[in-house]
Each structure stands twice: as structure tokens, then as C-alpha cells.
Amino acid sequence: MKWASRIGTFAGISVYVHATFLLLIIWIGVSYWRAEQSIPAVVSGIVFILALFGCVVLHEFGHALTARRYGIRTRDITLFPIGGVARLERMPDDPRQELLVAVAGPAVNVVIAALLFVVLAMSGTFAGFDQLSVARGSFLERLMLVNIWLVVFNLIPAFPMDGGRMLRAALAMRMDYARATRSAANLGQGIALLFGLVGLMGNPFLVFIALFVWIGAAQESAATQMKFALSGTPLTRAMMTVFRTLSVHDTLGAAVSALLAGSQQDFPVLDDGRVVGVLTRTDLLAALAREGDGTPVTSVMQRAFIAADPSEMLDTVFERLQACTCRTVPVVRGGQLVGLVTMENVGEFVSVQAALGATRRAQG
Numbered sequence: 001m002k003w004a005s006r007i008g009t010f011a012g013i014s015v016y017v018h019a020t021f022l023l024l025i026i027w028i029g030v031s032y033w034r035a036e037q038s039i040p041a042v043v044s045g046i047v048f049i050l051a052l053f054g055c056v057v058l059h060e061f062g063h064a065l066t067a068r069r070y071g072i073r074t075r076d077i078t079l080f081p082i083g084g085v086a087r088l089e090r091m092p093d094d095p096r097q098e099l100l101v102a103v104a105g106p107a108v109n110v111v112i113a114a115l116l117f118v119v120l121a122m123s124g125t126f127a128g129f130d131q132l133s134v135a136r137g138s139f140l141e142r143l144m145l146v147n148i149w150l151v152v153f154n155l156i157p158a159f160p161m162d163g164g165r166m167l168r169a170a171l172a173m174r175m176d177y178a179r180a181t182r183s184a185a186n187l188g189q190g191i192a193l194l195f196g197l198v199g200l201m202g203n204p205f206l207v208f209i210a211l212f213v214w215i216g217a218a219q220e221s222a223a224t225q226m227k228f229a230l231s232g233t234p235l236t237r238a239m240m241t242v243f244r245t246l247s248v249h250d251t252l253g254a255a256v257s258a259l260l261a262g263s264q265q266d267f268p269v270l271d272d273g274r275v276v277g278v279l280t281r282t283d284l285l286a287a288l289a290r291e292g293d294g295t296p297v298t299s300v301m302q303r304a305f306i307a308a309d310p311s312e313m314l315d316t317v318f319e320r321l322q323a324c325t326c327r328t329v330p331v332v333r334g335g336q337l338v339g340l341v342t343m344e345n346v347g348e349f350v351s352v353q354a355a356l357g358a359t360r361r362a363q364g
């Protein structure tokens with residue numbers, strides 16, 4: 001990820017800190033300096049924030065390590081000023097597993113809060129729950145309070161909070177996944193509206209959370225519809241079979257003609273029917289500006305490209321398309337080119353499926 005630097009790798013998962021996190025630290029430091037004008041106050045304020053984010057990292061590891069039990073890897077964990085994000089390769093398909101993965105995060109904070117409570121109670125320094133406040137109290141008391149707060153915040157039943165995933169998983173045990181997601185997303189956006197309204201009466205932080213929840217719900221709903229439309233579909237049903245190719249003997253001039261003749265952006269380059277590279281529109285234009293149109297395509301094309309096999313399913317190829325920086329994946333059988341998959345044509349396929357689904361609903 002851009003603008004993020006790695007702070008370490010634990011249990012095989014790299015943890016990154018986003019550059020904006022530094023702003024939070026500076027902001028905390030400055031506000032403590034303004035309030036107390038002493039270096040120890042600034043240091044303790046920053047140490048507290050770091051301890052809080054330590055708890056957030058443990059929360060994310062709760063998700064990641066539970067997912068690992070179901071064979072799902074985590075690409076990385078990144079800390080943003082508003083919280084942590086564990087990028088799981090995928091969500092479990094079994095709703096019961098998704099529920100456990102979602103619960104594991106807040107469960108970690110419950111355990112931390114309980115441990116801190118035991119330590120406080122045993123040391124006899126606990127002032128009582130009615131005395132708890134983030135503004136005063138001992139370091140451990142405040143840390144316990146923020147962990148309780150993390151649990152409550154994450155249990156709000158709205159995406160992208162864990163509560164939203166738990167709700168979806170619970171619903172998915174009774175109905176299909178897409179419908180469960182729509183219902184959970186609708187409820188999430190209802191909650192966002194409520195937060196926004198209450199926030200407008202004097203709490204700007206709630207308005208911020210409302211926006212965050214609203215966007216999260218919309219994204220989750222769209223991503224699930226996409227996944228739902230693609231899973232179980234053979235690649236061959238959605239790939240492009242009418243397209244132009246270039247030969248290894250072609251020059252960039254020929255590629256320009258092909259680019260202008262249609263709406264295709266990337267071109268497979270063939271040598272005797274075998275795909276040896278892909279010439280992308282971006283590379284073509286850059287090379288034209290640099291070298292002119294007499295250059296052979298072979299000196300500009302990408303030789304290391306991602307290919308798919310016609311026996312694959314559309315959702316796995318789509319995941320690969322999203323992960324790579326490429327826009328076009330050639331479909332190759334025994335070295336011979338049989339089709340192309342692009343982001344645009346997957347998008348078209350989803351639109352067609354959605355339209356067909358609407359007809360079916362209208363008829364049934």
C-alpha cells in the first residue's frame with residue numbers, strides 16, 4: 001500500500017502504519033503540550049495512544065488468526081488514525097466461520113479489558129466504574145476503558161464494523177448471502193442516518209462515523225453482489241471471444257491502427273498462435289512518444305503477464321485481475337489464445353446478470 005511503512009511482521013503477517021497515523025501522534029502531542037506544557041505529559045499522552053493502537057493491532061490479529069484456522073491468509077494489517085484494517089484474502093463462505101472471524105476481534109478487547117480489571121482489582125487501585133473517564137484516572141484504568149469502548153464501537157451492527165459482519169453472518173444462516181448482505185447494509189445505513197442526525201445536534205465526531213458507516217455499507221453491498229454474480233460461473237461464459245491481436249512482426253504503427261479501429265485497449269501479441277506478450281494502451285502511448293511508430297511491438301510488450309485457463313471459474317480470475325495492475329488477462333489453452341478477460345467485460349457480465357435477475361424476479 002502507498003504511504004504506509006512496515007513496523008514489523010508477527011505470526012507471518014506484516015503490520016503497516018499509514019503515514020496519516022503520524023498526524024494523529026503529532027496532534028496528540030500538540031494538544032497535550034497546549035493543555036499542560038510539560039514534556040512528561042506529552043510523552044505519556046503519546047505512549048497512551050500507542051498502547052491503544054497496540055490493542056487495536058491485537059484485535060486485528062484476533063480476526064487474522066481465526067481466519068487462518070479456516071485456511072484463509074491475511075495479506076497485511078494496516079493502522080490508520082481511525083483504526084486498524086486486516087486485509088483477509090477472502091471472507092469464509094460458511095456463515096458460521098464468518099461469524100467466528102468477526103467475533104474474534106472484539107473478543108480480544110474483552111480479554112484485555114478483563115485482564116486489566118483483574119490487575120487493577122488485585123493492586124487495589126481501581127477507583128470504581130462510575131469514576132472511569134479517558135480524561136483522568138490511571139494509565140491502566142484509561143486503557144481498560146478504551147478497550148471497553150472498542151468492544152462497544154465494533155459491535156454496532158453496521159458495516160464496516162464487526163457487528164455488521166456478525167449480523168450478516170447470522171442472517172446468512174437463514175437466507176442467501178446476497179440478501180443477507182443487502183438487509184445488513186440497509187440496517188447499517190439506517191443506523192448511519194440516525195448517527196448523522198444525532199451528530200448534527202452537536203457531535204461532529206458522530207457525523208464522521210455516520211459517513212464512514214454509510215460508505216462501508218454501500219461498498220460491502222456492491223462487493224457482495226459482484227462476488228455473488230461471478231461465483232459458480234465458468235470463465236468461458238464471460239470471456240471476450242471477438243478481439244484483435246498483434247503479431248510479433250508488427251510495429252507500434254499497426255498497434256495504433258488496431259487501437260483506433262475499436263474500443264479494445266490491450267492487445268495480445270502472438271507468435272504462431274502462441275501468446276508471447278501483452279501490449280497495453282499505456283505502454284503503447286508511452287513508447288510512441290519516446291520512440292515513434294516504427295518500433296517493433298516486441299520491444300514494448302509485457303512479457304511477464306498473467307494468464308487464465310478456460311477451465312477456471314470467473315470469480316478466481318476476477319480476484320487475480322483485481323490483485324494485479326493489469327487490465328487484461330489472456331485465456332490460454334495449451335499455449336493457444338482462446339479469449340480475453342478485462343475489467344470492463346466482467347462489469348458487462350455483471351450488468352447482464354443483474355438485468356436477467358430483475359426479469360426473473362419480475363416473472364417469478
Ligand SMILES: [Zn+2]
Pocket residue numbers: 059060063105106154162
Ligand atoms: Zn474488528
